[in-house]
Amino acid sequence: MSTGAHRPRVLLLASGPLDREDGADTQLAAAVADAVTDADFTWFARWPRRGGPRPVERGRPVPLPAPDGPPRLPHRLQMAAAGAVLARRVDLVHAVLAVDDGFPLFSRLWPPLLRGKPVLHTVPGVQDPRLLRRSRPLGQTVALSSATAKVLSAAGFGQVLVVPPVVRLDRWPYTPRPSGTTPRVLVIGHHGPHGGMEEAVMAAGVAARAGARFRLTLVLRSRTGHHVRAPDASVRALAEREGLRDLEILGYVPDMRELVASADVLLFVPRVLGVRSDVPLTVLEALSTGRPVILGDHPQFAALGDTVLRAPVGDARRTGHLLRQLLDRPHWWQVLSEQGRATVEERFGPERFAARYARLYRELLNR
Helix, strand or coil: CCECCECCEEEEECCCCCCCCCCHHHHHHHHHHHHCCCCEEEEEEEECCCCCCCCCCCCEEEEEECCCCCCCHHHHHHHHHHHHHHHHHCCEEEEECCECCCHHHHHHHCHHHHCCCCEEEEECCECCHHHHHHCCCCCEEEECCHHHHHHHHHCCCCCCEECCCCCCCCCCCCCCCCCCCCCEEEEEEEECCCCEHHHHHHHHHHHHHCCCCCEEEEEEEECCCCCCCCHHHHHHHHHHHCCCCCEEEECCCCCHHHHHHHCCEEEECCCCCCCCCCCCHHHHHHHHHCCCEEEECCHHHHHHHHHCEEECCCCHHHHHHHHHHHHHCHHHHHHHHHHHHHHHHHHCCHHHHHHHHHHHHHHHHCC
């Protein structure tokens, strides 16, 4: 892949600096830069820089002042303006941006600033399909699932391609099931409407009353713009009503690998996916580690097939019974564990991911 005598220069733009790493878009953008080795990437980094390793080993980071927490409108406008300037120095712009509240305005104002520069737009998720009525395509559009690709195409985004997300297999190795301890059920969700936390606690209550014994660990995150007073207290009160005593609640976890490896099962049952990745990286990372996953049955998860267990969205009773059966059947657990790792290697590995994006880059640059 080349443009003339040099490697293609690509501006990689997400909603925030790639070293923020707590958003689906920034994680996916960092994975693109890590996987596609024959392009020179430019990307925004947080200033002042925090400690720890850089999420992208190659390319040129451009420092940009960034507050803690999710990026807000002034910061996103600053990034858009800086991105328009940097776009003049590259061959291709790759935007990794969800369709959220700010996207319709961005999609109308930003493209004219690029002066015809080719754009590839990867959409991690769509917050609300109604936002698409006021949005315009940035360029060639890529979705993570066939379900979202159909929604985008129907909204006028042209022929939307599907490139599933990627898991860095070397960072998420397969590990045996923990032994000699009370099983840990790990829940990832957001507090607030439809975030999956309350649904998961009620499902755990169903499993516990049916005889399952486990420790429940909740990783409780806040959705952008949603503030809850004393969220831990309300979740603990619900857990107590459900008869759950062995409970821990965590907030932001800087390195999920140890926590996932210590779990027996991952429970991910939000009613609404929102702008989370169509196939959340946490789910794929758990499968890569060899942890069975129970999901709400959203159409975006179809690519996972029988690798995961699925219950109707919002059905705590069905979810709870699946959890109890999985904890009580070691052979079934082992089969799902091995299938999960194999599926990630086959469908979500870095080689296939890199090849698809390298081909897209070549096609756009040769037009």
